[in-house]
Amino acid sequence: MGDKKIYPDEANAYKLLEEVGEGSHGSVYRAICLPLNEIVAIKILDLDKSRRSWDEISLKAETWRQMNHPNVVKLYSCFLSDRALGVVMPFMAGGSCLHIMKAHFPDGFEEPVIATILKETLKALEYLHRQRQFHRDVKAGNILVDADGRVRLGGVYGTSGGTQSTKFYPGTPCWMAPEVMQNVHDYDFKADIWSFGITALELAHGHAPFSQYPPLKVLLKTLQNVPSCPNGEQDKHFSKSFKEMVAMCLVKDPIKRPTAEKLLKHSFFKSARSSDYIFQHVLDGLPPLWECMKVSKLTEAALVADKRTPLEEQEERSQNEYKRGVNNWSFDIEDLKMQCALIKDDGFFAERGDNLSKQLSVLGVKDLESSSNSLPDLVNVCVPNGLRLSAKKSDAQLLEIARPHNFLNGAKSLIPLGRKDPKHIDKDPLRASRSTNDLLQGNKDVSLEKSKGTFVQRKGRFHVTSDNVELVEAFPHLESYPSFSVSDHGATVPVAAVMTQMQSFLHQTAIQQEMALNLITSICPGEASSAQQLLSKSSFRNAVGTGLYMVESNVDREHELLQQAAELQSRIVILMDELQSLKSRNIQQLERQLNAIYNEEEEERIRREEASKEEY
Ligand SMILES: Nc1ncnc2c1ncn2[C@@H]1O[C@H](COP(=O)(O)OP(=O)(O)OP(=O)(O)O)[C@@H](O)[C@H]1O
Numbered sequence: 001m002g003d004k005k006i007y008p009d010e011a012n013a014y015k016l017l018e019e020v021g022e023g024s025h026g027s028v029y030r031a032i033c034l035p036l037n038e039i040v041a042i043k044i045l046d047l048d049k050s051r052r053s054w055d056e057i058s059l060k061a062e063t064w065r066q067m068n069h070p071n072v073v074k075l076y077s078c079f080l081s082d083r084a085l086g087v088v089m090p091f092m093a094g095g096s097c098l099h100i101m102k103a104h105f106p107d108g109f110e111e112p113v114i115a116t117i118l119k120e121t122l123k124a125l126e127y128l129h130r131q132r133q134f135h136r137d138v139k140a141g142n143i144l145v146d147a148d149g150r151v152r153l154g155g156v157y158g159t160s161g162g163t164q165s166t167k168f169y170p171g172t173p174c175w176m177a178p179e180v181m182q183n184v185h186d187y188d189f190k191a192d193i194w195s196f197g198i199t200a201l202e203l204a205h206g207h208a209p210f211s212q213y214p215p216l217k218v219l220l221k222t223l224q225n226v227p228s229c230p231n232g233e234q235d236k237h238f239s240k241s242f243k244e245m246v247a248m249c250l251v252k253d254p255i256k257r258p259t260a261e262k263l264l265k266h267s268f269f270k271s272a273r274s275s276d277y278i279f280q281h282v283l284d285g286l287p288p289l290w291e292c293m294k295v296s297k298l299t300e301a302a303l304v305a306d307k308r309t310p311l312e313e314q315e316e317r318s319q320n321e322y323k324r325g326v327n328n329w330s331f332d333i334e335d336l337k338m339q340c341a342l343i344k345d346d347g348f349f350a351e352r353g354d355n356l357s358k359q360l361s362v363l364g365v366k367d368l369e370s371s372s373n374s375l376p377d378l379v380n381v382c383v384p385n386g387l388r389l390s391a392k393k394s395d396a397q398l399l400e401i402a403r404p405h406n407f408l409n410g411a412k413s414l415i416p417l418g419r420k421d422p423k424h425i426d427k428d429p430l431r432a433s434r435s436t437n438d439l440l441q442g443n444k445d446v447s448l449e450k451s452k453g454t455f456v457q458r459k460g461r462f463h464v465t466s467d468n469v470e471l472v473e474a475f476p477h478l479e480s481y482p483s484f485s486v487s488d489h490g491a492t493v494p495v496a497a498v499m500t501q502m503q504s505f506l507h508q509t510a511i512q513q514e515m516a517l518n519l520i521t522s523i524c525p526g527e528a529s530s531a532q533q534l535l536s537k538s539s540f541r542n543a544v545g546t547g548l549y550m551v552e553s554n555v556d557r558e559h560e561l562l563q564q565a566a567e568l569q570s571r572i573v574i575l576m577d578e579l580q581s582l583k584s585r586n587i588q589q590l591e592r593q594l595n596a597i598y599n600e601e602e603e604e605r606i607r608r609e610e611a612s613k614e615e616y
Helices: 054-066 097-104 111-130 178-182 190-205 215-223 240-249 260-264 267-271 275-283 289-305 311-328 333-340 355-361 368-377 429-440 448-452 466-474 495-505 510-523 525-546 548-615
Strands: 014-023 026-033 038-046 077-081 084-090 143-145 151-153 388-391 398-402 414-416 455-459 462-465 483-485 492-494
Touching: 014 038, 014 289, 026 084, 097 143, 097 190, 097 289, 111 143, 111 151, 111 190, 111 240, 111 260, 111 267, 111 275, 143 275, 178 190, 178 215, 190 240, 190 260, 240 260, 240 267
Parallel strands: none
Antiparallel strands: 014 026, 026 038, 038 084, 077 084, 143 151, 388 398, 414 462, 455 462, 483 492
């Protein structure tokens, strides 16, 4: 019956009520469809922020409209309002599993709940795959629960048919299949099965594996095949069938992963229960979605107010940011791929032996602990927080501490959203709702940050600033750079990979800028003058334009990095001492052994001499 209703395709037929969720391309609101007097959900997508063309967007909406399955969130209607697209769908009063977990089950759900949620999700996937569609963004944030505990897969506007080899994959790095990251071959619906496996772990732990890491590190860890299957101490209570089912999904070779249809027959899903079970064990007693959203926004504001925190708290904050919505991550996969392109499956560069290769090969993946196994070879090690240490082969003396801000993000200098100016955080839910109404009415002021000048684009938890744009404009020919040799060993590295990072240095303090210039001059003398120009033209102007906030956050970061550098330095010294004492112990032992052999030989020689004397 509900499906026969006609939902209007005009903005003024709907009245937005409260904000109930936030994605990377816009917010989701509880709304009322005035002519039908029915509560719906509307996702407002900011078309200016979308990387897709209008044709692509309408094609995806049309594909979604044709989907009809009890476990797939239905698309009711779409409307355009100024530069925003309204996507009308059923209101899922329970919200997403991510939202439920972060508010009420921070350590994940119990197994029967997981089995029930996953089984319903798998039915949706099986349907989509049968329609020759694949979802591409399976994660707890897209698994929605209605007021009665029924589970439906949302986020279907990311779907597309057949196989894909696309520049922009809407997925989120933690859930992304290795073949999608590599994009070597066209990938297909099996990528959904990988994401499904990661989602299973997310529901079990309350967060996805590697969620505490920045996107590039997640990519590297996934490509290195670092195991994320549940087998640690904390996973002891999970059943064998759960672990087995997850392991089947997280097979690196997509061909060996099961289809959704086959997976549905796995014994783990025998423990799935009804929607009533979800209602009683998950939803019962929870406050309405919009209340949670308010609390989450206030928590965010409180985190912003507490600007200076010790290191451990920052780790925790990273986790909290994930809980607030790692599903907001969205990034240009091409950026990350360019940086990953040099890295083989085992995490090392094809050509070994030269300093620069080593420097790049450990981009946040190889930490000092593993490096210490080969301390004498420790040269130019990049540690995960973006700190670069250079140490001489002979004595591992700390030569240089560079601090390339957001090294991992290549040329893009990104400002964490969690640190934005508190006065720009709208604590008033009514105002939030008003601003959306403005949006629907075509009020362009709705995007506060846009007017600040330096803001260009929001990327999940980050803002991309206009600095980035200038960098890209300054070096538009980056992609056409050749490879170059950087050592006597003749190993080659594409210049683009190094240039991207050199350019990111240009926006640091004067010392870093000078250092970047020196490096650029030595690597590629032709670029030195354009880099110099860029520096004088924009760097300080931009620094002022970006305002006190950026200066403050850079100073904070500077302090943190210096502190971390000092810690690492002392660890190197300790490790070098240990190595030295091990060496001298070995030498003493060898000397003792040699002496013993020598003494034995001497005794033997004397014995032989005496014996021959007696014979005579
Ligand atoms: N139909 C709905 N009913 C109720 N809440 C919803 C609905 N759709 C989404 N939400 C809530 O809004 C949040 C954000 O949804 P959205 O689809 O924007 O997430 P996303 O997939 O991370 O975004 P994006 O696709 O833009 O990256 C969800 O996690 C969920 O809590």
